Amino acid sequence: MHFVKAKGILSPQNGMNLYRGCLHGCIYCDSRSKCYHMEHAFEDIEVKENAIELLEHALKHKRKKCMIGTGSMTDPYIPLELELENVRKALQLIYQYGFGFTLITKSNRILRDIDLLQKINEKTKCVVQMTLTTYDDDLCRKIEPNVSTTRERFEVLKQLRDAGIPTVVWLTPILPFINDTEENITGILDMCIEAKVYGIICFGMGLTLREGNREYFYDQLDRLFPGLKAKYIQMYGNQYIIGSSENDRLMKLFHQKCFKNGILHNNEQIFQYLHTFEEKNAAEQLSLWNL
Numbered sequence: 001m002h003f004v005k006a007k008g009i010l011s012p013q014n015g016m017n018l019y020r021g022c023l024h025g026c027i028y029c030d031s032r033s034k035c036y037h038m039e040h041a042f043e044d045i046e047v048k049e050n051a052i053e054l055l056e057h058a059l060k061h062k063r064k065k066c067m068i069g070t071g072s073m074t075d076p077y078i079p080l081e082l083e084l085e086n087v088r089k090a091l092q093l094i095y096q097y098g099f100g101f102t103l104i105t106k107s108n109r110i111l112r113d114i115d116l117l118q119k120i121n122e123k124t125k126c127v128v129q130m131t132l133t134t135y136d137d138d139l140c141r142k143i144e145p146n147v148s149t150t151r152e153r154f155e156v157l158k159q160l161r162d163a164g165i166p167t168v169v170w171l172t173p174i175l176p177f178i179n180d181t182e183e184n185i186t187g188i189l190d191m192c193i194e195a196k197v198y199g200i201i202c203f204g205m206g207l208t209l210r211e212g213n214r215e216y217f218y219d220q221l222d223r224l225f226p227g228l229k230a231k232y233i234q235m236y237g238n239q240y241i242i243g244s245s246e247n248d249r250l251m252k253l254f255h256q257k258c259f260k261n262g263i264l265h266n267n268e269q270i271f272q273y274l275h276t277f278e279e280k281n282a283a284e285q286l287s288l289w290n291l
Contacts, residue, residue, distance in 0.1 A: 001045040001080060009054035013275075015069045016055065018086045020046035022074050024106065024147040027220035028173050031073050034212035045080055052089045059097040066277045067125070068094055071104030075147075081109065091116040095123065100277045104129040104170065108148040108156045114163055121165050125278040127198070128160050131170040134179045135187030142224050143178065150188075157195035166198045168270060171254070173207030176235075177228060180205050180244040182253065189257045199264035199273065202254055205244035214238070 076087045120126040134140040137149045221229040258265035
């Protein structure tokens with residue numbers, strides 16, 4: 001890891017990244033793409049040493065309360081977080097200043113902070129987003145080697161359900177010839193149904209590949225699935241969108257199962273929900289504290 005001084009912490013959309021780079025090793029990671037101009041090795045975690053000070057200054061001077069988000073570029077619960085606790089410090093500030101919060105993670109380390117997530121959700125709104133790609137844990141360990149298994153993430157979703165914290169699942173990416181099967185999609189959806197997730201984001205069955213992440217992905221295909229790289233190159237070349245031939249059938253299954261079980265499955269509506277700040281009134285807060 002290395003430390004840098006950042007000039008700012010919140011994006012115009014009120015997103016933040018306390019760290020840059022990752023050790024999860026997911027073979028498909030878009031954050032490796034060169035377009036993000038990461039000037040250091042991806043596994044050499046960049047820590048913004050003044051992030052918490054910048055965040056407090058930004059929250060103090062916000063004219064309107066809003067949702068603060070993190071995790072779009074780097075999972076906030078990388079192993080280093082257990083040592084530095086920057087996410088926890090950020091959560092304390094977000095709660096203190098009365099903002100809402102949402103994040104994306106693949107790690108059960110989030111349970112360390114379930115107390116603060118609950119407090120934020122009781123005061124305003126807190127939504128935890130969890131990525132699930134692979135029902136089979138053996139396959140999960142191959143394509144997402146250094147992260148919580150799907151079963152471990154499922155347990156997180158159930159604990160968040162029991163804590164009254166709404167959840168959204170990202171069903172992406174789905175890798176052609178690897179996890180684009182009815183068994184995989186059904187297994188993940190059944191987990192989501194049991195965990196009573198609010199919504200599932202899905203952009204279709206497939207993935208995107210850009211310069212930087214394409215090369216890494218193909219190297220991992222060579223290592224983990226011999227012969228599959230040649231099949232990808234033959235079918236897709238240097239396409240950005242790598243769509244599964246099973247897309248139509250699996251997307252029909254996805255929408256039908258979500259509709260039947262009352263899970264929101266319209267991406268635009270889910271994103272609107274994630275970005276909408278909600279402040280609970282005094283009566284609601286009093287009833288929550290008296291449960």
